[in-house]
Amino acid sequence: MPSFSTEVKNELSHFNETSLCCLFAELASLLRMDSTFILSAKHHLGINFSTENAAVARRTLAFIKGLCVGEINTELVVKRSRRLQKNNRYIIRVIPSPAVDALLRNMKFINDDGFNMGRDSYLLSKYCCKEAYLRGAFLGGGSVNRPDGGYHLELSTSNYEFSRQLLILLNQFNFPVGETARKDYYVLYIKESEAIISFLRMIGAEQVLEEFESKRNLKEVRNQVNRLVNCETANLQKTIEASVRQVQNMKNLLGDSKMKILPEALKKTAWTRIEYPDASLSELAQILGIGKSGVNHRLRKLEAMALRLKECEKG
Ligand SMILES: [Zn+2]
Known part of the structure; x- marks a missing residue:
């Protein structure tokens, strides 16, 4: 059985995004979550994006190809895990080229001062784009527990600047966010069931929400019965x-x-x-x-x- 996070990501990977502004916002966030940028000898930039989810890899690749103006060369590498419990990793390599430079400039990853590490206020002026940005963050580095266990949703990234940007955004929507660090990752998390539901709804995970809500209701009824019996x-x-x-x-x-x-x-x-x-x-x-x-x-x-x-x- 796939994890609940995988189910959410699979659904979100098919979310039909048509606004250009939101496509940029989601891609920016996806790339911020888990990519590295490469500088070629000819001073062009390339992208290495890595994910454990095949559907997320396909979506990211489609976004990059759709938003790049001009010819780009990409390759998809699958790193098979030798360990049984571990997932494969999908790595998208976008070969350095002027088209990639232009894409990163368009997203303001590069500006006149150099490389912008994670401040994307330019991409976040509209409400629709904020939602798309959070969707990208979840697809790139999010996870959520099935509600039968404890309520927990998190966004984790190794990019500190970007985690600050996400925190600002989540606070704007009044999500009760906690933060912690795990190894080299900055983790933002939500532990309240209502807030997790609003978050999933906001980023467009409608189908899995049904399962989440019905399981949560069942769990709450069970807890209530237990409380009454104990009392x-x-x-x-x-x-x-x-x-x-x-x-x-x-x-x-x-x-x-x-x-x-x-x-x-x-x-x-x-x-x-x-x-x-x-x-x-x-x-x-x-x-x-x-x-x-x-x-x-x-x-x-x-x-x-x-x-x-x-x-x-x-x-
Ligand atoms: Zn938008």
């Missing part, structure tokens, strides 16, 4: 403990010779408690033919007397 069990335990204590107290009281003079009403209440140890307060009230508060009052009185008796015996 009921705790209450029941308390009732039983109280009843055991009361019965013992009543027995002590009635067994003591000094208590022979106990008023009839109290004596009757004590005997009833002993006879019906599992009865609730209202059941005792019914048996005794008095009100609930009356029973409560008598039991308190009896317990107080039992306590005094215990103290007398100790002293």
